Amino acid sequence: MRFKDKVVFVTGAASGIGRAICLAFAKEGAKVVLADILEEEGVVTVSEIKASGGVAYFIKLDVSSQAGWGAAIDFALDKCGQINILINNAGISGTAFNNVLDDVGWERLMSINAGGAFLGTHFVVPVMQQNGGGVIINMSSISAIIGQSNVHFAYNASKASLRILSKSTAVQFGRDGIRCCSIHPGLMEPMRTSGNVRDPAIRAKFLERVPLGRTGVAEDVVKPVLFLASDDASYITGIELYVDGGYLAG
Ligand SMILES: NC(=O)c1ccc[n+]([C@@H]2O[C@H](COP(=O)([O-])OP(=O)(O)OC[C@H]3O[C@@H](n4cnc5c(N)ncnc54)[C@H](O)[C@@H]3O)[C@@H](O)[C@H]2O)c1
Known part of the structure; x- marks a missing residue:
């Protein structure tokens, strides 16, 4: 029970990696606040956590909305009294837009993936x-x-901004006892918003460059997230952790 009585706020919590993160924190004793635009799926996950004896709440949140964030944080503080861990996980895919020069794509990717965090x-x-x-x-x-190639470059730009946002947060607020790190998954199961990256031929080509020779699953990301959020990582901050089967090593 590494996270007994800790309060964890997770965005993009209704599906995929975010949902798996919520289940894992709850299993380790945390109170979990799930935030997502998908209410139905979020509520189902909350029920699942409660059914196995955990504590969880759902709040509908579009992470690109400042007013929405204000209300969601008030909700979390009202229910749980504090927030010890924030997981900025919500995102949309860089293959959600066919044209990599699409300006609407730039706005959406930057406002959700980067602005949300x-x-x-x-x-x-x-x-x-x-x-x-x-x-x-x-x-x-x-x-x-x-x-x-074939990825809207606002996806790359938004994810790169999270890398340096994390380091700046670590540097600027370390003396307040705040640690901050970024996690960098590689080839995973497609996102809900994925486009061409679902194509088996594109995936097979990608996979050829993954030294461990397999696609990552949510659990591969969950364990490093819990480690970095735990006291086991109490002297670790500002790092970027690749969870990519060795892709970036090649
Ligand atoms: N799946 C991959 O291949 C992969 C690889 C590297 C990084 N990632 C990152 O991991 C994170 C989780 O992705 P996933 O694979 O679980 O995908 P997913 O599509 O299953 O989950 C993303 C979640 O974010 C939510 N979301 C989207 N827009 C939102 C908004 N405006 N406000 C609130 N919630 C919103 C979605 O509803 C969804 O529940 C994302 O940030 C993604 O960019 C994924």
Whole structure:
């Protein structure tokens, strides 16, 4: 029970990696606040956590909305009294837009993937400063490190901004007891918003460059997230952790 009585706020919590993160934190004793635009799926996950004896709440949140964040943080504080860990995980795919020069794509990717994490940081840092510290984990990608074809470059730009946002958060708020790191998954199961990356031929080509020779699953990301959020990582901050089967090593 590494997270007994800790309060964890997770965005993009209704599906995929975010949902798996919520289940894992709850299993380790945390109170989990699930935030997502998908209410039905979020509520189902909350029921699942409660059925296995955990504590969880759902709040509908579009992470690109400043007003939405304000209300969601008020909700979390009202229900749980504090926020110890923030997981900025919500995101949309860089293959959601066919044209990599699409300006609407730029706005959406930057406001959700990058802006959402900034707003989370904006609202949660003062709460953590008052509590005497906390941990923020930003879900980036290998797309933060390399250029890629067929991916809207706002995906790369938004994920790269999370990499440096994490380091700046670590540097600026370390003395408040706040740690912050970024996680960089590689080839995983497609996102809900994925486009061409679902194509088996594209996936097979990608996989050829993954030294461990397999696609990552949510659990591969969950364990590093829990490690970085735990006291086992108490002297680790500002790092970027690649969870990519060795892709970036090649
Ligand atoms: N799946 C991959 O291949 C992969 C690889 C590297 C990084 N990532 C990153 O991991 C994170 C989780 O992705 P996933 O694979 O679980 O995908 P997913 O599509 O299953 O989950 C993303 C979640 O974010 C939510 N979301 C989207 N827009 C939102 C908004 N405006 N406000 C609130 N919630 C919103 C979605 O509803 C969904 O529940 C994302 O940040 C993604 O960029 C994924």
